[in-house]
Amino acid sequence: MTIATASPQALSELDRPNSYIGKTVPRPNLDRLMQGRGLYVSDIELPRMAHVVFLRSPHAHAKIVSIDAAAAKRMPGIIAVVTGKELAAVITPWVGVLTHLKGLKSAPQHAIAIDRVCWQGEAVAAIVATSRDVAEDAAEAVRVEYQELEAVTDMRTALDSATPVIHPALGDNLAFERNLDAGAVNAAFADADEVAEAEFIFGRHTGVTLEPRAVVADWNAAEARLTIYQGTQAPHMVQNIAALHLGLRESQVRVVCKDVGGSFGIKVHIYADEMAVYALSKLLRRPIKFVADRVESFNTDIHARDHRCKGKIGVKRDGTITAFEIDDLTGIGPYSMYPRTSAIEANQVVNLVGGPYTTKNYRARARVVFQNKNVMCQYRAVGHPIACSVTEGLVDLAAAKIGMDPVKIRRRNLIADDAYPCASPSGLRFELLSHHAAMNRLMAMMDYESLRAEQAALRKKNIHRGIGIASFIEVTNPSAAFYGVGGARISSQDGVAVRLDAQGAVICQTSITEQGQGSESLTAQIVGSVLGVSMERVRVILGDTDNTPYGGGTWASRGAGIGGEAALQAAKILRRNILDVAAAILQTSPGELDLAGNAVVNAGDGAPRIELNELARVVYFRPDTLPPGIQPELMATRHFVPREYPFAFTNGVQASWLEVDPDTGIVRLLKHWVVEDCGTLINPQLVDEQIRGGVVQGLGAALFEKCVYDERGQLTNANMADYLVPMSGEMPDIDVGHVVSPTSETELGAKGAGEAGTAGAAAAVANAVNDALRPFGAVITEIPLTPQVILTALGRI
Amino acid sequence: MKASAFAYARATSVADALALLAAHGDGAKVLSGGQSLMPAMNLRLISPELIVDIGGLAELRGVAVSGDVLKIGALTRHAELLRSPEIAAHAPLLAEAVAHVAHPAIRNRGTLGGSLAHADPAAELPACMLALNATVVISGPSGERRMAAEDFFTGIYETALSAQELLVAVELPVARKSSGYFFDEFARRHGDYAIVGLAAQAIVKDGIFADLRLAFFAVGDRPTLAKAAARLVGAVVTPAILSEASTALSKELDPQQDQQASVSMRRHLAKVLLGRCVSALLDRPDLNAGGSA
Known part of the structure; x- marks a missing residue:
């Protein structure tokens, strides 16, 4: 473990004079995107392409009595109006369950609702037309008769016997329940000097990608092949699912993913309307484009969080935490999302609560219930913000009970930096974490003592500022333990193929995807470093199931750690192959040679021996001049999946410094700090920006973002x-x-960094707000921390 | 989200615009900066048959001072209000308020006339018109008429403008030497519509209000001139007087509940703004000590 400095220490294998590892280098795709030459799905125009608009249910729960599309079908430009029943002829329904989430249940979901709608926004008909606006006109002419049913909207009463069961065949509205009891919790609470309890409430929110979900599906009947252009994080997963439900072989489906304008987990799922687009293309035998507008994005992009979690902590007077206990409840909408399921977030909460701390006593219950709202599923930092806010909120409550500084109580309980490997009470295995080093670094960065003094001085002037601290752990580099073991055909391994072209440049195909986080850059940096090739000579190809190795894609903070390692290993094979050929040409041994500056050089003095350009010329055009028996192989492929640990945990700590106006309830964020440990930094700037972007999404949850539903299941704020x-x-x-x-x-040595920022930001802010409000005796355990929430807690309104 | 089909006419003069409006009645909508109209059309909240684009009417642009009157053309954009030396000199309240209106991209397109005619009860400029005692100049089939801004706003998105009329300008009395102003609003994010806002214009002599116009917005169906202001005029303001004014303000306001704030939160914030405003205008920090009203 080392503290990163301006030029972070690189691994010895990669510690070469021309290494890009650990260096901030411009992203290779920047100019293309900045000059407007990106290719997003909405840019794609194909011959005979039609546009689809979905008519969506205005009701949260209703029977579809009849659909009259006769008038709409007669309107100019209308190609087809397709109902769920008609579409079911070409696509089968699905059930979003995984076998390793024991007891998880869900009901069959159709691409378009057939006889019943279960949330406001569920599609009831597809209107296919020559343009989007013509289709919207026709959508207004489709007459749907509904018979409204009682909507289940409050998760707290979803399991009551008086509440209707959304899917009668399932018996009740309980999708999933997990119980955990580790250590001796009752004894630990009895042993505690103080016990603190609170209910933590998290607003339902969503990812709000700059580019909405978009698909062009093109069924080529002559080839019997479907090409799907889609901004997805997981092309091979989409290929598998589309083939499965359209009755095709995977080889009949190609998924192409060009530029993507943000994903954050929103674009890693299979959405009913996207499935409908694939099916419509097959049904109508022409390319179909769907681009969600902002209103339907709010109504149909997965939502997340929406938890109510009761928490309890026991603490000794010396600051030792004796136990954690939680009871978590979350409502996920009417279906468990496909194929990753909607039980993962609650499951993660159970896994992660108390994770940074030493106590072995931990009891948890999580219940996941159905309701008539939009579907919920995995969004950036799945479960982490809930677990972190509950854990860190409880730790602050415990500290307040015993009158201990929040930093001191954390130092007292964080797992020691020399205690690894070890495991959490929920069974998470930690290879190597650095909680104390991170805390020490944070204290230095924020000058904690001075800040406390400033806070005290300002309080006398009626200015109320607060400091909030949140330690966290983050799940990254997931192995098959996440989805594969549960039966989902979602690959946890990734592959990279690298080849030297005829002028000594490198072409690299990788199965990870790029949504703006820098997958392309980090791949080029790794490959360029190993091969001694400058980055502008490395071309990275991603997002095409026909043209990349098979792999998982980019999600769960896995791109750098898994895809990056595959790139490293593939490049190492190619490097060996290049040196073998070079040694034969130069009549020396490979061990005497190295690659640097786009050339083969002497390993000893670095003197250039042969340019890669020249080597490639010989291999590709004058192989006759090579010694007998040499068959050069200037392309190499390697795959990688972690096997030792199911997940590579990272850790870190965040701090927030803010001011609360007790008269208005308005919170002003003054400063935020993050210290994180994602292992090897490939591109420090990309890591920092990932962290900052993640923090901003966490701050959104803390102060602003919430999908507001009324009691009838209507989303009342579906606009920007x-x-x-x-x-x-x-x-x-x-x-x-x-x-x-x-x-x-x-x-x-790289772990993931994509979710650390989101994991702890809201917890730090909530703790800081409570720190600021301490003189008023108010404690708030609800986010978003709106002025209304704060003024109510202060008794001002 | 695409607007339904509509006809479009680019007016060549005010007379031409009025003729188009007269011919099409309620089916026509005037397009000025388009910052509220276009989103509403794209969301299909409204589907006008005809858009009358007045963007090319140079006669509706510009800021001019004539004697004691500052005249601002209806097509003057927010960004122009922000930069205008005449506004800075004669109606600085307006310049300060405009900085709170949305974001630069919107301020570059949005117009004063558009904001006033749209009459969003949470908008800044209508309240400023009340505080500044503005006169709204309206052209219609039977010629030009003038009315006090106070009478112009009649409800949520409702004004005294008929479908055949066009708001062409506003006229403001130029600020007097001893005048002071105050503008503030509470919003969750900078640039959002206010939860509660206050535009105030005052004349202060020897630490006493000689005149005080308090225009609250987002606390009712239209901007409201607080009658409670009268309690603060003509005498030294004491905490007790301020408290009485605050109570009176609370009684006269009729705020609505929405996702950002309950009725009681709006009343509370209006009182907080009153305290801050009076304290700032009189330069009396003591009146805002302890903050909460």
Whole structure:
């Protein structure tokens, strides 16, 4: 473990004079995107392409009595109006369950609702037309008669006997329940000097990608092949699912994923309307384009969080935490999402609560219930913000009970940096974490003592500022333990193929995908470093099931750690192959040679021996000049999946410094700090920006974002004016520091960094608000921390 | 989200615009900066048959001072209000308020006339018109008429404008030497519509209000001139007087509940703003000590 400095220490295998590892280099795709030459799905135009608009249910729960599309079908430009029943002829329904989530149940879901709608926004008919606006006109002419049913909207009463069961065949509205009891919890609470309890409430929110979900599906009947252009994080997963439900072989489905304008987990799922687009293309035998508009994005992009979690903590007077206990409840909408399921977030909450701390006593219950709202599923930092806010909120409550500084109580209980490997009470295995080093670094960065003094001085002037601390762990580099073991055909391994072209440049095909986080850059950096080739000579191809190795894609903070390692290993094979050929040409041994500056050089003095350009010329055009028996192989492929640990855990700590106006309830964020440990930093700037972006999404949850449903299941703020996303004006400066504990499971040593920012930001803010409000005796355990919530807690209104 | 089909006419003069409006009645909508109209059309909240684009009417642009009157053309954009030296000199309240309106991209397109005619009860500029005692100049089939801003706003998105009329300008008395102003609003994010806002214009002599116009917005179906202001005029303001005014304000406001704030929260925030406003205008920090009203 090392503290990162301006030029972070690289691994010895990659510690070469021309290494790009650990260096901030410009992203290779930047110019293309900045000059407007990106290719997003909405840019794609194909011959005979038609546009689909979905007529969506205005009711949260209703029977579809009849659909009269006769008038709409007669309108000019209308190609077809297709109902769920008609579409069911070409696509089968699905059930979003996984076998390793024991007891998880869900009901069959159709691409378009057939006889019943279960949330406001569920599609009831597809209107296919020559343009989007013509289709929207026709949608207004489709007459649907509904018979409204009672909507189940409150998760707290979803399991009551008086509440209707949304899917009668399932028996009740309980989708999933998990119970955990580790250590001796009752004894630990009895042993505690103080016990603190609270109910933590998390608003339902969503990802709000800049580019909405978009698909072009093109069924080529002559080839019997479906090409799907889609902004997805997991092309091979989409290929598998589309083939499965359309009755095709996977070889008949190609998924192409060009540029994607943000994903955050929103685009890693299989949505009913996207399935409908694939099916419509097959049914109508022409390309069909669907681009969600902002209103339907709010109504149909997966939502997340929406938990109510009761928490309890026991603490000794010396600060030792004796036990954690939680009871978590979450409502996921009417179906468990396919194929990753909607039980993962609650499951993660159970896994992660108490994770940074030493206590072995932990009891948890999580219940996941159905309701008539939009579907919920995995969004950036799945479960982490809930677990972190509950854990860190409880730790602060415990500290307040015994009158201990929040930093001191954490230092007292965080797992020691030399205690690894070890495991959490929920069974998570930690290879190497650095909680204390991270805390020490944070204290130095924020000058904690001075800040406390400033806080005290300002309090006398009636200015109420607060400091909030949140330690966290983050799940990254998931193995098959996440989905594969539960029966989902979602690959946990990734592959990379690298080849030297005829002018000594490198072409690299990878199964990870790029949605803006820098997958392309980190792949080029790794390959360029190993091959001694400058980055502008490395071309990275991703997002095409026909043209990349098979793999999982980019989600769950796995791109760098898994795809990066595959790139490293593939490049190492190619490097060996190049040196073998070079040694034959130069009549020396490979051990005497190295690759640097786009050339083969002497390993000893670095003197250039042969340019890669020249080597490639010989191999490709004058193989006759090579010594007998040499068959050059200038392309290499390697795959990688972690096997030792199911997940590579990372850790870190965040801090928030903010001011609360007790008269208005308005919170002003002044500063935010993050120290994180994602192991080897490949591109520090990309890591920092991942962290900052993640923090901003966490700050959105803390202060602004919430999908507001009324009691009838109507989403009442499905637009950018009423659903408040965090904007730059309200964001504080975010300082990022690093501790580097590489994973030894890979040569690269990189763990993920995509979700750390989101994991702890809201917890830090909530703790800071409570710290600011301490003189008023108010404790708030609900986010978003709106002025209404704060003024209510202060008794001002 | 695409607007339904509509006809479009680009007016060549005010007379031409009025003729188009007269011919099409309620089916026509005037397009000025388009910052509220276009989103509403794209969401199909409204589907006008005809859009009358007045964007090319140079006669509706510009800021001019004539004697004691500051005249601002209806097509003057928010960004122009923000930069105008005449506004800074004669109606600085307006410049301060405009900085709270949305974001630069919207301020570059949005117009004063558009904001006033749209009459969003949470918008800044209508309240400023009340505080500044503005006169609204309206052209219609029977010529030009003038009315006090106070009478112009009649409800949520409702004004005294008929479907055949066009708001062409506003006229403001230029600020007097001893005048002061105050503007503030509470919003969850900068640039959002206010939860509660206050635009105030005052004349202060020897620490006493000689005149005080308090225009609250987002606390009713239209911007409201607080009658409670009268309690603060003509005498030294004491905490007790301020408290009485605050109570009176609370009684006269009729705020609505929405996702951002309950009725009681709006009343509370209006009182907080009153305290801050009076304290700032009189330069009396003591009146805002302890903050909460």
